[in-house]
Amino acid sequence: MWENLQQEFYRFFVDNGASSWWINGVKTTILVTLLALVIGVILGGIVGMIRSIHQQTGKLKILNGISMVYLTIIRGTPSMIQILIFYSIVFASVSLNNIIIGGIAFGINSGAYVAEIIRSGIMSVDKGQTEAGRSLGLSSGQTMKMIILPQAVKNVLPALINEMIVLLKETAIIGYIGTVDITKAATLVQSRTYSAFVPLISAAVFYLVLVMLLTYFMGKVERRMRRSEH
């Protein structure tokens, strides 16, 4: 019985390159997600601010126009097509690591969703907060950074965490540009072993663990931000 189990483990997780697929797969999924998260939050933060400043004051017309084009295109096309465009067209003539291409593509994709989350967060902060900041002599930039954004992010943190989880799972399509992530590793093992059950369930478990880790970490951040509510 024990012998049998060990044999099965070797078959699915070690032999014929299986071990390196799984290890690389998990590494790739984590790296692409982290890179995309950073790009998505920065890009989304900037676009979200541009959109809400335009909405509240009517300023930044041109930047707002560019932002609208970006949001429309990204949200209106499948992420699968977007990543293929980045791989086969945008970066076709540049020799870039697929993980970086994937991170950029998913980051630009996620930024569009983050932008709308941030915008709704900024719009949810009472107008009196801006007035209080400006009346003390703070510039609009200082008011945004020190008073509005911290409250906005706190208000939309659950939605932001949700978007991060979606992003992590969405990276499962990166196998289409020939990169071995968790999903690709599972299908590779499946095709070598002619057995679907163990590799697919294992892939599911890997994603589940990563999502739970992300949720745990972001939950800590959320609790820290909520400490002002006694």
Place this chain on the structure above:
Amino acid sequence: MSTKGEVLIQVQNLQKKFGDNMVLDGISTEICKGEVVAIIGPSGSGKSTFLRSLNLLEIPTGGKILVEGVDITDPKVDIDKHRQKIGMVFQQFNLFPHKTVKENIMLAPVALKLMTQEEASRRAEELLARVGLPDKAEAYPGSLSGGQKQRIAIARALAMNPDVMLFDEPTSALDPEMVGEVLEIMKELALTGMTMVVVTHEMGFAREVANRVLFVDGGKIQEDREPGEFFSNPQNPRLKEFLSKVL
């Protein structure tokens, strides 16, 4: 309370239009150093809009506002610099909920590099003692009563060492039993010689503390006199009607 000093704010034919609605219809007045000016009037009369124009939270559509001789309605003027010297207290307090009481008070002086962290901290403690809330330094605004919030808001504005303080209905959002504590702080502030412009429904405060009372209605100053005469011998028929309703 104090003798008439030099002119601090000069308002010339101030106008504000929201679409077709003329909210301020040519207001002209002067506010001198050390004066406490109360502004009363029915709701929708334009009194809050007038007050909020004085630090350009509302952008006037006509006229001039000279603060120490500089026309702040001129777009070339750095309004942030002027606002540092014009404190404002709001009806809804507008404390920063994500900052402690002390951080609320220290934020602007430190961010604008007018004080070091230590100086601002000392100033905050001083001001907290002055508004009677020294034990609330580390509390968050969410845990305070309305009256306490407004006292902190006054302390926050004072931290900038302003030349003038604007109060926009500072007691209107308070439970009745908390009105007194806020008015008391404002009264003490007036006694220190602070120039104050106060939009209020508290006739007692206007009568006791103000040097001048303005009655605003229909976007115009209808009456502008010292409080004794203002309340005992009102001239304007609309003021008479207004006082008969509120007194």
